[in-house]
Amino acid sequence: TQLLEQSPQFLSIQEGENLTVYCNSSSVFSSLQWYRQEPGEGPVLLVTVVTGGEVKKLKRLTFQFGDARKDSSLHITAAQTGDTGLYLCAGASSGTYKYIFGTGTRLKVLA
């Protein structure tokens, strides 16, 4: 059974601090997505990574895909209150329509 473990599960930080969220699996994925979700809303795509070792930057967010395509990280620099939300990683394997979701990281950024 494929699993994606996210850590930490909860994170409460002050505005301006940096943080990193991890997404780990023993399985190889052909691509991995990161989403942010607000309560009662659908997940909003932040990024897709597909190449082992790939690093993508989206303003203050930096995403990395592990060399072996089994793990990923999301680093936020100088967090803002607008970054508050549930962060989900989701791994996809070619040839299947089942996406494996991580357990989620609930981030709260305090003013």
Place this chain on the structure above:
Amino acid sequence: DTEVTQTPKHLVMGMTNKKSLKCEQHMGHRAMYWYKQKAKKPPELMFVYSYEKLSINESVPSRFSPECPNSSLLNLHLHALQPEDSALYLCASSHITGGETQYFGPGTRLLVL
């Protein structure tokens, strides 16, 4: 355009009602999905359609009935639901090859009384 739309946004129904959730995308995606999400949990896959045919049913109770009338539309028909079916129902779509990025709709928040 990477938009998936869902209607209604909110739905309250009794256990004897029949209702439908609707989902639409115009990205040319031929794979469409229904997920159920409980509070503070990740989405759980319910159904997958590929080329308008049901390809995955994750042992979902028959009170949930999916339908894919064409390549842009996905419905979820609800009948005789239970209070524990109250959740956020999410529609998503992706290109057909599998392993592609999924795009989610805003969801329908369902309350069963």
